[in-house]
Amino acid sequence: MNRIAILYQAQLPPTKDGIQKPMKPGGYSDSGADIAFELLENNIDVVTPVKNPKRNNDKDWVFPDTIKGIELALQKGAKIFWLNTVLYQHHTIENYFDQELEIVGQTPESVDFYDDKMFTNSLLKSKNIPIPKNELITIENYNNLSLELAFPLVLKPIRGRGSQGVTKIDNRNELLENLTKFFSAKSYGNAAYVEQYLNGQEITITVMPQGNYVINNNEKYFNSPWCLPAVKRFNHKDGIAPYNGIVAVMENSEVLSDNELQTTEIQEVYEHCVKSAELIGIKAPIRIDCRANEQGKYFLFDLNMKPNMTGPSRAHRNNQDSLTLLSARKIGWNYFNLLNNILNQKWKPAGNNV
Numbered sequence: 177m178n179r180i181a182i183l184y185q186a187q188l189p190p191t192k193d194g195i196q197k198p199m200k201p202g203g204y205s206d207s208g209a210d211i212a213f214e215l216l217e218n219n220i221d222v223v224t225p226v227k228n229p230k231r232n233n234d235k236d237w238v239f240p241d242t243i244k245g246i247e248l249a250l251q252k253g254a255k256i257f258w259l260n261t262v263l264y265q266h267h268t269i270e271n272y273f274d275q276e277l278e279i280v281g282q283t284p285e286s287v288d289f290y291d292d293k294m295f296t297n298s299l300l301k302s303k304n305i306p307i308p309k310n311e312l313i314t315i316e317n318y319n320n321l322s323l324e325l326a327f328p329l330v331l332k333p334i335r336g337r338g339s340q341g342v343t344k345i346d347n348r349n350e351l352l353e354n355l356t357k358f359f360s361a362k363s364y365g366n367a368a369y370v371e372q373y374l375n376g377q378e379i380t381i382t383v384m385p386q387g388n389y390v391i392n393n394n395e396k397y398f399n400s401p402w403c404l405p406a407v408k409r410f411n412h413k414d415g416i417a418p419y420n421g422i423v424a425v426m427e428n429s430e431v432l433s434d435n436e437l438q439t440t441e442i443q444e445v446y447e448h449c450v451k452s453a454e455l456i457g458i459k460a461p462i463r464i465d466c467r468a469n470e471q472g473k474y475f476l477f478d479l480n481m482k483p484n485m486t487g488p489s490r491a492h493r494n495n496q497d498s499l500t501l502l503s504a505r506k507i508g509w510n511y512f513n514l515l516n517n518i519l520n521q522k523w524k525p526a527g528n529n530v
Contacts, residue, residue, distance in 0.1 A: 178255035178278065179221045180519070182208040183269070185261040186240030195365035197262060197291060197335035207486040208238035208260040210496065211515055214489035218512045220519075223252040231490050243268055256280065256522055260485065263287040273525035280522045281460045287481045290456050291335050294369055296479050303455060305448045306475045308467075310371035318355045321348075328373040330416070330477075331355070333364035338480070344373055344415035374475060376468025378409040378417060379432070381446065382483060382500040383453040383462050387521045392508050401453035403446045404503040406432050406466075424495045431506045445474035452479060459523050461500060485518075487511035 185203030188196075213231070216222045225248060229236030239245040241261045246268060249257070257269060259281030265288040269279075290296045297307045311325055323329075331354055333341045341364055345351045351370070358368055382404040388397050409417045411428040418428065436442065449464045456462075456479075463483035466474045486496040489511060497505075504514040 177221060179223050179253045180215065180256040180258055180280075181223050181246075181249035181252070181254035182212045182238045182258045183241040183245065183249075183261045184208040184235075184238040186242050186245065189262050189264050191365055192264070192288070192292070192335070195292070195334045195367060196363065198333070198337055198340060198363050199262070200337060202234060203240075204260050204262075204482075204484075205234040205238050206493075206496075207484055207498070208258075209234040209236070210487045210489045210493060210511075211258065211260060211485060212237040214487060214511050214515055215519075217489065218516070220516075223249060223254050225249075232492060241268055243271070246272060250275075256519075258519075260482075262482065264291075278522040278524055279459075280519055282462075282481055283459060286456060286458075290479060290481055293332065293334050293336070293478070296456075299455065300452055300476060300479075303451065305452055306473065308371040308374060308475050308477050310369050313355065313368050313370060315359045315366040318352070318359070321352070323370070325370060325372055327351075328415070329370040330373050331358065331368060331370050333358075334367055334369055336364070336478075338484075339417050342416050345370070371477065373415065374467040374469050374477070375415075376470060376472060376474075378412070378465065378467045379406045379442075379445070379474070380409065380429075380463055380465045380499050380503075381406050381449045382503050383449050383458065383464060384517075385453070385458045385460060385521050389517050389520070390513070401450050401458060403449055404500065405437055405506040406442055406445070407499050407503050408432055408436075424497075425499050425502065426495050426497050429499060429502055431502060441468070441472050441474055445476070448474075448476060452476065460521060461518060463499060485515075487515075 184205040188199045212222050224237050226236050239249045256278045263284040265285050267284040300307050329345045331343045331345050343354050383401050386398050386400050407429050409429050445466050461483055463480040464476050465478040466476050468474050483500045484498045486498045487501055488494045488496055
C-alpha cells in the first residue's frame with residue numbers, strides 16, 4: 177500500500193454566512209497521533225513529520241493541513257492523505273486533488289454543506305426523516321424573540337462540534353441570558369438555533385460508507401451505507417451529554433444489549449440513519465446522535481461529518497476509545513481493525529487519473 181500521511185487541523189476554518197465553527201484545541205492532533213501510531217504498530221506505511229516521533233508528542237505524528245504541511249508529507253512520499261481535520265469548501269487539500277493521491281475522509285464540499293445543522297435538518301425533514309422541531313435565532317432578533325416551541329429547549333451552535341456550546345434551556349429568561357453569552361463570546365458566529373428537548377434515551381450511531389469490509393475474517397461487500405451497533409449515552413449533565421474533552425466517552429457510554437439492538441425502535445432509527453447517509457453521499461464514517469421522545473420514538477438531532485477517532489494505541493491513552501470504537505468492538509473489531517476498514521474505503525479525487 178502507498179504511504180499514508182495523517183492531517184490535523186492547524187487553523188480556524190473560515191466563517192460561512194456569518195457562522196463560525198469553533199476549533200478543537202490541538203486540532204485533532206491527538207486522535208491523528210492515535211491513528212498514526214496504531215497503523216505503524218501494525219506495519220502500515222505511515223509517514224511522520226519527524227524522523228523519530230515521541231510517543232507522547234501528538235504533533236510528531238501528524239501533518240498540519242496547510243500548504244507547508246501537505247508539501248512536507250508529499251516530499252516524504254505520502255500518496256494517501258487521511259483527512260483527520262475539519263473540512264470546508266476550498267480547503268487546502270483541494271489544491272492537490274489533481275495529483276496522484278487517494279483520500280480517507282469526506283469531500284470538503286460535502287462537509288461544507290452538511291456541517292450546517294439548519295441546512296441538514298431541513299434536508300432530512302424534507303425526506304420524512306424524524307428530527308426535533310427547531311427554530312433559527314439570529315443576533316439581530318434574539319432580544320425580540322417570538323418562539324413557537326415550548327420549553328424545555330436545547331440551544332445549539334449551527335456549526336458546532338460535539339456538545340460544545342450546547343445548553344438545555346428551561347424558560348425564556350434562561351434562554352435570553354444564554355443567548356447573550358452565546359453571541360458575546362463570538363465563538364460560533366451571529367446565529368444559533370433551538371430545538372425541542374427530548375427526554376428519552378440518547379443513542380449515537382456510526383454509519384459506515386458502502387464498500388468492502390472484513391468482519392470476523394470474512395470479506396463482506398455492503399452496497400449501501402450500514403450502521404455499527406448503537407451506543408447509549410448516560411450520566412448527562414443538565415440534560416446534555418458532556419463534551420468528550422472533559423469526560424471520556426468510556427465513562428458515560430456503552431453499546432446497547434443484544435435485546436435492545438433488536439427492538440423495532442432501534443431497527444427503525446437505523447433505517448433513518450442509512451437514508452441520511454445515502455442522501456449526503458458519505459465516503460467515510462459519520463456519527464448520528466439520536467434521542468427518543470416519551471413514546472420511545474427516536475429523532476435524529478445531530479449529524480457529525482467527522483466522528484472522533486481516538487483510540488488506545490499509546491500507553492497514556494488507554495481510556496480513549498471513541499464512540500465509534502466502542503461500537504466497532506461489538507462486531508469484533510479492535511482499534512486497528514476499525515482503522516484498517518476505514519482505510520480500505522479510500523477514494524480518488526475527480527480528475528485524478530491514477
